[in-house]
Amino acid sequence: MKALIPAAGLGTRFLPATKAQPKEMLLVVDRPAIQYVVEEGLASAADEVVIINSHEKKAIEEHFSPNPELVALLRERGKGAYADMVEYVGNLNVSYVYQEEALGLGHAVRCAAEKTGDEPFYVLLGDVLVPNNKMLPAMQAVSDAHGGASVIAVMPVPDEEVGRFGVIAGEAVADDVWKVESLVEKPALADAPSNLAVFGRYLLSPRVMELLADVEPGVGGEIQLTDALDAVLKEEEMYALIIDPADGFDTGTVESWLETNNILWKQKQGR
Numbered sequence: 001m002k003a004l005i006p007a008a009g010l011g012t013r014f015l016p017a018t019k020a021q022p023k024e025m026l027l028v029v030d031r032p033a034i035q036y037v038v039e040e041g042l043a044s045a046a047d048e049v050v051i052i053n054s055h056e057k058k059a060i061e062e063h064f065s066p067n068p069e070l071v072a073l074l075r076e077r078g079k080g081a082y083a084d085m086v087e088y089v090g091n092l093n094v095s096y097v098y099q100e101e102a103l104g105l106g107h108a109v110r111c112a113a114e115k116t117g118d119e120p121f122y123v124l125l126g127d128v129l130v131p132n133n134k135m136l137p138a139m140q141a142v143s144d145a146h147g148g149a150s151v152i153a154v155m156p157v158p159d160e161e162v163g164r165f166g167v168i169a170g171e172a173v174a175d176d177v178w179k180v181e182s183l184v185e186k187p188a189l190a191d192a193p194s195n196l197a198v199f200g201r202y203l204l205s206p207r208v209m210e211l212l213a214d215v216e217p218g219v220g221g222e223i224q225l226t227d228a229l230d231a232v233l234k235e236e237e238m239y240a241l242i243i244d245p246a247d248g249f250d251t252g253t254v255e256s257w258l259e260t261n262n263i264l265w266k267q268k269q270g271r
Helices: 033-042 058-063 068-076 080-090 105-110 135-145 159-164 206-212 225-232 254-268
Strands: 002-006 048-053 094-098 121-124 150-156 166-174 177-185 196-204 238-242
Touching (some): 002 033, 033 048, 033 121, 068 080, 105 206, 135 150, 135 196, 150 225, 159 196, 206 225
Parallel strands (some): 002 048, 002 121, 048 094, 150 238
Antiparallel strands (some): 166 196
């Protein structure tokens, strides 16, 4: 089972900082944002993390590559703790596929089809952090309880945020679980079927990957993952796990990235 991390986007909200540095490599307290996501994927049932990268983002691959020369130099200078951290990151089980054109999230996920094969797979958006690594196991438990169904994480959002996300329609089947009936990508508030927005964590059946091959460009002229999820609902059940907003952090804007740094720094300092 693979955990896919789409990372080929342009990071336009962070320009000019992301002109030369990938957004995913921006520091969150003590490590690049994407390292949190890789560690989360490897802490789940996944046996490998696959980063869907751009050829322009070599810094991501360099970060997760072994660097024995640097490790040796750090140990020689008595900086063993730093050497351990560099060695650890270089040994994480990460591989890469490439999205040649930025044609949307659904297109990015489809680029990893040969990696996932006929198995379920996770999708972890790179600007969403879950430092406690508990969300994917909770989603897996929901899937197991419903015959291996696809599961998405959702979170209540205020009215002014609804248009930024995919939003679900459905009905509650437990305190924190909904059965999903449909999804709408970035709806106007008047068209939103609920305030439950997709949070950036997915556990998807192999059929979703198959359907992505036929999805037509949608909102913004892009191939949307949400459209494939809506299509699979005609064939399979899907559930949504409602998460506590305190369980995860959206770093997709400068404001939310700064807020995430502030919160996680205070947690690290025990405040």
